[in-house]
Amino acid sequence: MSGADSWRADRVGAARRGDNPTVIAKLRSGFVAMGDTQFLPGYCVLIADADEVDHLTDLPRPQRQQFLTDLGLLGEALMAACPACDPAFSRLNYEILGNQWRHLHGHVFPRYTWEPVEVRDGPVWWYPQQRWSDPADALGGDHDRLVEAITRELSRVLAEAYH
Known part of the structure; x- marks a missing residue:
């Protein structure tokens, strides 16, 4: 792992x-991160800001409720x-898996009508494995406009919800 990627x-x-x-943002329960791969533009992850939390049920109920909120x-x-x-x-898919990375995090996947029909109506995990690591789909400068829009909308939503 290179020094530039040591945060991983x-x-x-x-x-x-x-x-x-x-x-891109800190929420009460954790951090919003853009997904490393963006073949579904806007894919984000909410990473719990808690130590040694693997499962949603590892959090006390008030923290669990905050994470889901x-x-x-x-x-x-x-x-x-x-x-x-x-x-x-067209819609969003929400998932809390934790199978590969054993730290509580929730995935939010935007879905689009342009997706191939063989994967469009199923879970994102139906996409071929190479899509998850294809450098052409990596988060980068091509996504700046969308990242700015998400950050702006998060600020608006949080101002309303956390007032």
Whole structure:
């Protein structure tokens, strides 16, 4: 792992230090990060800002409720930002898996009508494995406009919800 990518080894610590370049916002329960891959533009992850939390049920009920609320607020921001950037936006998929990375995090995947029919109506995991690591789909400068829109909508949503 190169020095530029060393934040990947400790995403939570890097987010807390301000060293995780994918983080776009801090919410009450965690950090909103853009997904490393953007073949579904706007894909975000809510990373719990809690130590040694693997499962949602590892959180005390008030923190668990806050995490789920924040996941919904992230979705609300994406529901406003994604169609403004791509009119083919159709819906959001929410998932809390934790199978590969054993730290509580929630995925929010925008879905689009332009997706191939064989994967459009199923879970995002139906996409071929190479889509998850294709450099052409990596988060980068091509996504600046969408990242700005998501960040702006998150600020608006959080101001309303956290007043």
